[in-house]
Amino acid sequence: MFMFIINYIAAILLFLIGLYGLVRARNVVRMLLNLGLMESATYLLLIALGYRTGGTAPIFYEAPDLAGEITAVDPIVQALALTSIVIGVVTLAMALALVIQLARHYRTLDPHRMRELHG
């Protein structure tokens, strides 16, 4: 039971650490790393959710006998995690492109000095 629930605890902790780091960071690249940490928390949550004790990989060549002889982990959450990873990579690429432009304009990576828009 403990081994099962530790995944969820780790996911929540990872998310909160990421959020703390994101709020406290004084460097935009570090902010993105923390965003990545929060993202990993969601992957962990997804994969932990699909876990079945003693389950195998859900690869079948023909429809399995559902009488309960085979236990497989949930394939849907794995597909969701893969999709999320792809989306995360795209967002990260976009963010890094923006960071390059930010550095070009402001000559710094400190978000506290990027406050032209306020009020």
Next chain:
Amino acid sequence: MDDFRLIAPVLIPLGTAFFVPVVRRISHSVRATICIAAMLLTLAFLLSMAGPILDGQTLVYWMGGWQPRQGLAVGISLSVDAWGLLIAVVVAVVGLFSLVYSTVYMRDQSGRGSYYLLTMLLIAGLIGFALSGDLFNQFVWLEVLSIAAFALTGFHVDDSRAIEAAFKYLVTNSVAAFFVVIGLILLYMQTGALNLADIAAKFQFTPAGLVAIGLLIGGYATKAALVPWHFWLPDAHAVAPSPTSALFSGALIKVGVYAIGRSIFTLIPFPSGGVLQAALLLLAAATMLLGGLQMVQQSSIKRILAFSSVSQMGYVLLGLALGTPLGVAAAAMHLIHHALVKSALFMSAGMVGWRTGIHDLREGGDLYRRMPFTFLTMLLAGLALSGMPFFSGYISKTMLEEAALAGSFGWLAWVAVLSSALTFAGIARLIWHVFLAPAAASRRGVQEAPPFGVLPGLALTAVALLLGIFPQDVVQRVAWPAALALYQRDHYIAQVIEPSSLASLTEAEIHIEAAPDPFDWHHWLLPAVVLIGGGALTYWLIRPSAARPTIRWLRPLQVVAYYGRRWHSGLVSDYVLWNSFGTAVLMMAALVAGRLGWL
């Protein structure tokens, strides 16, 4: 053919998005024409579905033919009901007009190829989101449209503020996307389903389910720009190219409200009279007031309009959170109204900037003779926005106030009136400073914008005027079916999952009320209050600050306004913190209320 009709509105903009850069060598106008033709085709496909859907049907298309078996949906569906179709049509119309406007605005810009790609991608994402019937699929569309929106915000790469706004937009919305993902994971954990109807059928008020609903509302509230999730909006709207601002205000934030409506009406039976409803109503009131107060303090033209969008989203949320059929119909009507009018305002403001380089109130003045049609558009759209009779805003606001007074939330009607007065003052101040006030600089040589720069805005305003004079058909045939689609939850579930069980479904008859008559002057009390209060406030605002008389009872409002302005600190970490705080509060409210039975 029927299936193709459902999927075409997503496929056409998506296909066009990637086709446009291929024809890079052809001239700008050819590229724009291709996009406009694609949008017309999309709109035609959407409207061809309108007949059966407005009669209460939900059209469903299962990707790859993965039909649900024994009430279990594994496939991904497009489920189109009146609520989704309404949003999709609004997106398509605003997108079409914004593209026509782009032919002028983008004429001399570099990087036009990627502009059309991104705009079409944004439109495809918005329509895909509105038509999709699957929670995870919706999330994917959300990311598609977000990526396009980030890039469009930072389109003027040489403007440091544009890049700054795009970065803030990206960070806050990524965090919001995580909230949505965690919400949908929790729902999957509880119900084992991802299809909206399937989740709705199996939803139970367990802690996990309640937290999930709180997270989803919090995540979508960032898209819908509700206070305190709204910080990205004024930044992004103000620096994006004007056709993009029109698309953001007219279409993008509507999709957030659409998703909130889906979350609180379709996924769960509406929690009437509980803590969750109270929280949503308070959010609506805060959004209306803060948006209005911020609006009268700004000096950048597009920032004024952006904050007005925030306050108008408060009205839409108010309609939804009232939870009555009339309230939801009013929300749908207000959504249509705001999409028309705010796009027109952004387009006019864009033309002023494009012709004269004026982006700030302090530089403006004395333009009404030089740009008469732009002035006219802005004047009419401004009157419509503040809810004057014979405009669409009067219809939707009267419906909203009736809905609020019919429940036990009469005070919200007065908050709405106060916010309308602030809106009036904000727009009147803008028009005064930009068009009417004496200017320091000479206006010789300033010309009216070209036809395609003026016509889209004028046409949208004309539609708003027509809607205000002849509201019955649209209110009864469009807004009410959209409200009923949300309200009749069992109907939606049965049509998507088990169409055979539909015949046995008994439902309460909901009485469709007529729209308020614009010529019936008995309802003119509230617009009159708005006009007098807003007018007085405008007079106070447009005088130089030293010449302003001190009014003691205005003092509390001034204090709130001052701290409201300080609150927008410009620090992205603050914004993320407020986003998370708001979501956490919603989550806890839902959780605690569920435990104590106060839902």
